[in-house]
Amino acid sequence: MSVKIKVNGTVHDIDGDPSMPLLYALRDNIGLRGAKFGCGLGQCGACTVHVDGRAVFSCITPIAALNGRAVTTTEGLLEDGKPNKVQQAFIDEQAAQCGYCIAGMVMRAQHLLNQNPDPSDEEILTGMQPNLCRCGTHAAILRAVKRAARA
Ligand code: FES
Numbered sequence: 001m002s003v004k005i006k007v008n009g010t011v012h013d014i015d016g017d018p019s020m021p022l023l024y025a026l027r028d029n030i031g032l033r034g035a036k037f038g039c040g041l042g043q044c045g046a047c048t049v050h051v052d053g054r055a056v057f058s059c060i061t062p063i064a065a066l067n068g069r070a071v072t073t074t075e076g077l078l079e080d081g082k083p084n085k086v087q088q089a090f091i092d093e094q095a096a097q098c099g100y101c102i103a104g105m106v107m108r109a110q111h112l113l114n115q116n117p118d119p120s121d122e123e124i125l126t127g128m129q130p131n132l133c134r135c136g137t138h139a140a141i142l143r144a145v146k147r148a149a150r151a
Pocket residue numbers: 036037038039040041042043044045046047048057058059060
C-alpha cells in the first residue's frame with residue numbers, strides 16, 4: 001500500500017505497511033536523519049516532529065494516520081539553508097553534549113514557542129517535559145529555549 005505524506009512541503013509516496021512508524025519513513029524512505037530513534041515507545045522525545053503544527057512522537061505515529069497531513073522535521077525549520085532562531089539559540093547556548101536528543105528538543109521548543117512566544121520559566125519546564133536528555137544538558141537546553149524566546 002502507498003501512503004502520501006507531505007514532509008517539509010514536498011509530497012512523498014511511501015510504499016510500505018501502513019502501520020510503519022513515521023520515523024522509519026522519514027529516516028529510511030526519505031533520508032531525513034534529524035529525528036532519532038531513542039526508545040521507540042513514545043517516552044523520550046528523540047523522534048519529535050510536527051504534524052499539522054503539533055509536536056508528535058514519530059516513533060509511534062503510523063504513516064496511515066498521515067494521509068494529506070503536513071509533517072515538519074528539524075530540516076524543515078531551516079531558513080535559506082541556515083538555522084532558524086530556535087536552532088541558532090541551541091547552537092549559541094552549546095546545548096548539546098552527544099546531540100542525540102537535540103533535533104527532538106528543537107522541535108518541542110519550536111512547538112512551545114509557536115503556542116506561547118513569551119513563556120515563563122515554569123511554562124518552559126512544563127512544555128519541554130516530554131523530551132529527555134540522557135546527557136543531562138537540561139539546564140543549557142532551557143537557556144536555549146529562553147534565548148530563542150528573546151530573539
Ligand atoms: S524514540 Fe520516539 S519517543 Fe523515544
